[in-house]
Amino acid sequence: MTTTTGGHLLKAEGVTMRFGGLTALDDVGIQVAPGTVVGLIGPNGAGKTTLFNVLSGVLKPTEGTITWKGKRTGKTGPHRLARAGIARTFQGLNLFPMMTVLENVIAGADRLAKGGALSMVTGLLGHHRDECVIREKAYATLQRFGIAEFAHHFPGMLPYGIQKQVALARACVGDPELLLLDEPASGLSEQQLDNLADQIRGFSNDMAVVLVEHHMDLVMKVCDHIVVLNFGQVISTGTPEQVQADPAVTRAYLGEPAADGGTR
Ligand SMILES: Nc1ncnc2c1ncn2[C@@H]1O[C@H](COP(=O)(O)OP(=O)(O)O)[C@@H](O)[C@H]1O
Ligand SMILES: [Mg+2]
Known part of the structure; x- marks a missing residue:
């Protein structure tokens, strides 16, 4: 440490x-x-x-x-x-409703990206190597949280318990x-x-x-x-x-x- x-x-x-x-x-x-x-x-x-x-x-x-x-x-x-x-989750969910589960988790991976993960999701200033590494890390995090099958769903369509896991995955993806x-x-x-x-x-x-x-x-x-x-x-x-x-x-x-x- x-x-x-x-x-x-x-x-x-x-x-x-x-x-x-x-x-x-x-x-x-x-x-x-x-x-x-x-x-x-x-x-x-x-x-x-x-x-x-x-x-x-x-x-x-x-x-x-x-x-x-x-x-x-x-x-x-x-x-x-x-x-x-320092990562956090919010009271309530605070997920981005117009992004898929995978994109929500990628948005939490800012710490791993030189250009900023959010800019990657929004298609701005995407850095190709960062993009691959982060996408893989986000997907692996979804797998670790047992929710990879929902990667391409929008959070609002999912049961509340799953959405809570997405919020946790988003907080944890950046280690x-x-x-x-x-x-x-x-x-x-x-x-x-x-x-x-x-x-x-x-x-x-x-x-x-x-x-x-x-x-x-x-x-x-x-x-x-x-x-x-x-x-x-x-x-x-x-x-x-x-x-x-x-x-x-x-x-x-x-x-x-x-x-x-x-x-x-
Ligand atoms: N941005 C703010 N502006 C004014 N008052 C606030 C604000 N945020 C919290 N408060 C007030 O501060 C107190 C503590 O709120 P909060 O931290 O949300 O409590 P808890 O999370 O323990 O329920 C409450 O009285 C709340 O109304
Ligand atoms: Mg509170």
């Missing part, structure tokens, strides 16, 4: 994110070591997606620092961070070192959940994972370490056992209005 910060790939310190008068993140810290699965949990509106947006460079935090492999990310945008090895998963289990069947748990543990052989998820069974099964957010603040951290036994965590969840299935 390349340079780390005190053994950590990613370290966020004192991260505060304000949207006008609303403080979505308040002095949040999180550390991710190589090969670990870190769970990020908390009620709806706690700030989980906002933290992902900060970690992936989509949002610049109002305060605080992010360090990736020993270097401050500062003003580094999402495109550069993706190239540097990221850190994978941020925002509610990958939402809308999946029990059997698909079991499969996802195995997949996430498998990912941790090759990369670190941060998992935002409401399915507690899944979180407790796959995570090495858990960070609990509530109203933008870290209210608990520790192993799954420690966090489950923490009364502050129970209070945060019981204080939440009836679960709405995690649609936010």
Whole structure:
């Protein structure tokens, strides 16, 4: 593994994110070591997606620092961070509806392309050698995820569980070192959940994972370490056992209005 910060790939310190008068993140810290699965949990509106947006460079935090492999990310945008090895999936699917499954995955392979994979899909600035290598890699990734038979389908025509796998394949095709998963289990069947748990543990052989998820069974099964957010603040951290036994965590969840299935 390349340079780390005190053994950590990613370290966020004192991260505060304000949207006008609303403080979505308040002095949040999180550390991710190589090969670990870190769970990020908390009620709806706690700030989980906002933290992902900060970690992936989509949002610049109002305060605080992010360090990736020993270097401050500062003003580094999402495109550069993706190239540097941070990949993510989105709450919901965020697949490109007018592109086939294979093209969607190719679009995630930007890290492997000199000219940029997206430009390759759109037919601009295509670099022939890149194009062959990336197409093969994308297809191999579809095979690895068991969805190669859908390569030439449009995602909207496929069952939701398959679309979720396409989103995962798109995030993994560039061999990221850190994978941020925002509610990958939402809308999946029990059997698909079991499969996802195995997949996430498998990912941790090759990369670190941060998992935002409401399915507690899944979180407790796959995570090495858990960070609990509530109203933008870290209210608990520790192993799954420690966090489950923490009364502050129970209070945060019981204080939440009836679960709405995690649609936010
Ligand atoms: N772009 C934004 N502008 C204004 N408020 C936002 C924005 N993004 C998120 N928020 C607010 O920040 C808080 C945290 O949201 P979010 O990170 O989506 O929570 P979670 O993912 O934990 O459900 C919520 O109150 C949400 O309404
Ligand atoms: Mg969210």
